[in-house]
Amino acid sequence: MCEVMSQQTQMSRVVPYWQDWMRAWPDAAALAQASTAEVITAWGRLGYPRRALRLKECAVQVRDRFDNQLPHTYEELVSLPGIGDYTASAMLSFAYGQRVPVLDTNIRRVLTRAFAGVESHGGATKPEDRQLAEAVLPQGAEQAAVWNQATMELGALVCTAKSPACQDCPLAGVCAFLAAGRPGLGQGRTRPRQRFQGTDRQVRGLILAALRELPAGESLGQADIDQLWPDAAQLGSCLASLDEDGLIEIEPGGGAHLPR
DNA sequence: TTCCGGACAG
DNA sequence: CTGTCAGGAA
The missing domain is CATH 1.10.10 (Arc Repressor Mutant, subunit A)
Structure with missing residues (x-):
């Protein structure tokens, strides 16, 4: 249950928090009964503390609407607080073994580059992103889950936004983006400047x-x-x-x- | 579209 | 110090 929220931060940072959470609140009903203060405190320095609030509300709804069991359909999952397109898809693919395209910014960047030959535009997921992801997703559910995770890792470690390591990339031979001379590399996203000091x-x-x-x-x-x-x-x-x-x-x- | 933490690399 | 990273909700 609590692994749902782990999707946002680097796993190495999440693991110790997640262990504490699962020990304290092993299921939705347990988390639903926790006080908000307890939940915020346990959230620690993971960032975006409003997500701790959403997770508790999510637990309440899972308990009350779904008999304490997480639903297994996309529509029901995204109806829960704090669960959007990415988290619902990731759960269906990784936890429930369904053949579902998963779309985070890493995967979108990899697929857009490799198969469309252009720099990922960033922003919200578009229908064409989902269409492309569906088109290249392996047929078997198990292979699809591996594909999703592998593509995500490739985007995080090799096909990075700023300086992709194309010389180390297993897709270098078939990558449309590399073949085209990596057009527009790095200018795909003008990051909303978000300083921290003094904000x-x-x-x-x-x-x-x-x-x-x-x-x-x-x-x-x-x-x-x-x-x-x-x-x-x-x-x-x-x-x-x-x-x-x-x-x-x-x-x-x-x-x-x-x-x- | 914009806001929302915090850790870490450079 | 500055830049980077990322999904969900209003």
Whole structure:
């Protein structure tokens, strides 16, 4: 169950967290009963803490709608909080052995380059991406799962976005992108510049980290909160946004605590 | 389309 | 220090 959320970060970072999660909450019903504060604390420094909230809500729905068992259809899976196209497809292919094309940005980049000969455009998955993935997917479900994982690995390790190691690539002999002289390499995606220093993301992280380190059930006083960040206005807006997201609860006196 | 963490490479 | 990485939801 909890492996669902592991798809977002490097596995080496996820494994220890995942082990703790599975020990604490072995199934959906167990996770559904956990307090939000426990879930956020266990999420630790994995990033994107709102996903911890979605995972708990997902567990509630699995328990209530699906008799505590994860559904095995795409439509039912994507209807759950925090599960989108990629995660649903990955579960169907890797966990349930169904013949399903999996599309993450790595796979899209590899397939678009190798078979269409052009640089992947990035952005949301398009129908043509899915069409291509379906067209080249092996017929057998087991081979398809291996293909999905292999393509993902190839994109992560060899056919990288910025500087693909074509000299080490097993597809070099048949790659349309390489044959065409790698047109537009690196300019396919103008990354939305997302610095971190001084942003709300950093401030939100600081606040949550401070609350996570508190003994269970305790609050952070306003004086302690004020010391976290010099810009009072930004601090205030971040506190408000965290409260809106349901990640913290602001007290009348100006203190804050994780949702009980 | 934009926002949302955090770790790590360079 | 800056740049990079990535799926889901509003």
